């Protein structure tokens with residue numbers, strides 16, 4: 284089935300430019316008429332041509348759809364977890380203690396977040412132009428207020444704050460091109476209104492125009508404790524080589540992006556940089572994890588064929604499109620003391636099934652270790668703290684009680700509707 | 716024991732019980748389907764490898780003169796998180812059995828399968844286990860013990876186990 288690409292917001296499906304700069308804005312709708320007018324003004328900006336070479340994406344929280352006056356019978360058809368919102372799901376997601384909603388950065392997780400606007404551009408000039416357009420559109424409508432802004436940009440190294448290239452492991456989506464060695468995932472796993480991997484379709488709100496060609500977007504601001512992470516590796520390694528190896532074992536890839544499975548002994552920058560090869564691998568010949576530990580972040584987040592023989596889980600039901608970006612200044616090389624700066628990633632998920640994709644991966648595969656037969660373990664990079672085992676000959680290495688290196692600063696579950704759905708929203712009228 | 720989700724759990728393992736009504740007159744056919752399942756690889760007498768590697772054990776119990784059917788198992792992980800996975804594949808293994816119970820219309824789509832399962836699921840009033848650990852951990856423990864017994868059968872073991880680092884193993888070696 285062909286995807287209706289002209290109706291899908293481009294920002295959801297397209298990889299961000301590299302390098303990139305970007306701005307996330309959160310808006311509150313105080314007057315729904317102004318809100319709808321803003322939606323109408325934004326529609327022409329949602330194509331790269333309209334935004335001057337930048338990608339603009341607009342998405343709504345459940346409260347945002349309510350605030351714009353989407354009728355109750357339509358609201359009722361959205362995914363239950365989206366209707367509850369991320370803050371209400373915090374305990375399930377493992378966002379507790381310092382990562383708990385009571386410690387989130389306002390207004391994240393609160394009742395005021397209605398509209399999320401993401402702008403990503405290849406350079407600062409195009410970004411400024413696109414943001415200025417969005418701002419001008421907003422200023423015409425005083426009933427909509429900007430309540431949060433977060434800038435992001437690709438670090439000069441092209442890597443995220445822990446020092447690793449990110450965004451490599453992405454699903455091949457049917458109708459959007461092939462990846463070497465991968466059977467594309469059905470488009471309905473990511474875009475509403477198309478068949479998914481179960482043969483069915485994600486539940487959709489009524490009328491059909493509101494849901495079809497839309498996608499759920501999850502975003503999370505994740506603070507990374509880079510100094511603590513570097514110090515941790517340094518303290519547990521005899522030399523720089525061992526330090527680099529342990530870092531790679533935790534991620535499942537080397538800093539360049541080269542997968543451990545293909546480069547078990549050392550980084551291979553040409554492999555890391557080669558899109559034809561850097562994602563073409565499986566774990567089937569490494570079930571014991573001697574090359575890439577079963578507990579490594581990327582292997583947890585996408586075990587590929589590692590669980591196929593167990594018959595309990597279908598990995599294809601738990602994939603996601605990731606559109607994460609970096610924020611905050613890099614911690615200069617070699618610094619092991621915390622400088623107090625806020626730095627990390629804006630994690631962005633796109634998919635049709637937030638519960639069985641984002642929430643499943645986060646809870647069953649990253650937070651927990653039951654699925655790899657290690658209930659006391661958690662993701663060494665982004666988990667809740669726990670043990671981490673590095674299989675190796677002759678004797679495995681086990682690290683006990685890793686401290687958490689990532690703190691959730693907040694986030695939201697959003698819905699990025701199609702262009703026709705945006706027109707439908709803009710056309711809403713009050714009941715007489 | 717936690718009660719925040721459907722199904723009680725002990726450590727990593729949760730109980731999962733489904734109660735069905737057998738279609739009128741299907742009792743004998745159901746018995747036959749169960750006999751066939753019991754003859755399949757993994758379920759046969761002497762086999763241990765169930766096709767779903769994360770369940771500890773499973774039983775089908777026809778009761779009330781074969782008008783009702785219980786399916787009960789213990790599963791590693793919160794089973795409700797795995798509903799979509801079950802419904803999309805493993806349940807097909809039980810198609811021949813579920814055909815004889817009410818509310819089952821084959822497997823037209825995931826949502827109806829999930830409704831079918833949820834309507835049959837009853838959370839236990841009590842659940843306890845005699846050992847901790849997932850199936851994977853138990854399997855690993857079995858392999859390690861087999862290896863240990865092999866070591867003990869080696870005449871050189873008594874001396875080798877004197878090494879101070881091996882004291883915990885030596886403590887397990889006497890019986």
Ligand code: HEM
Nearest residue numbers: 447448449450451452453505581584585628644645665689
């Ligand atoms: C600060 C937090 C995080 C950091 C620094 C981080 C970093 C990374 C890195 C370096 C990779 C390997 C590169 C690649 O394959 O693209 C990766 C892969 C991945 N991560 Fe994360 N990640 C974070 C949080 C998360 C979260 C919260 C999720 C999901 C809930 C997630 C899901 C994934 C997935 C699905 C992959 C790709 C695996 C594959 O297809 O092989 N990550 N991440």
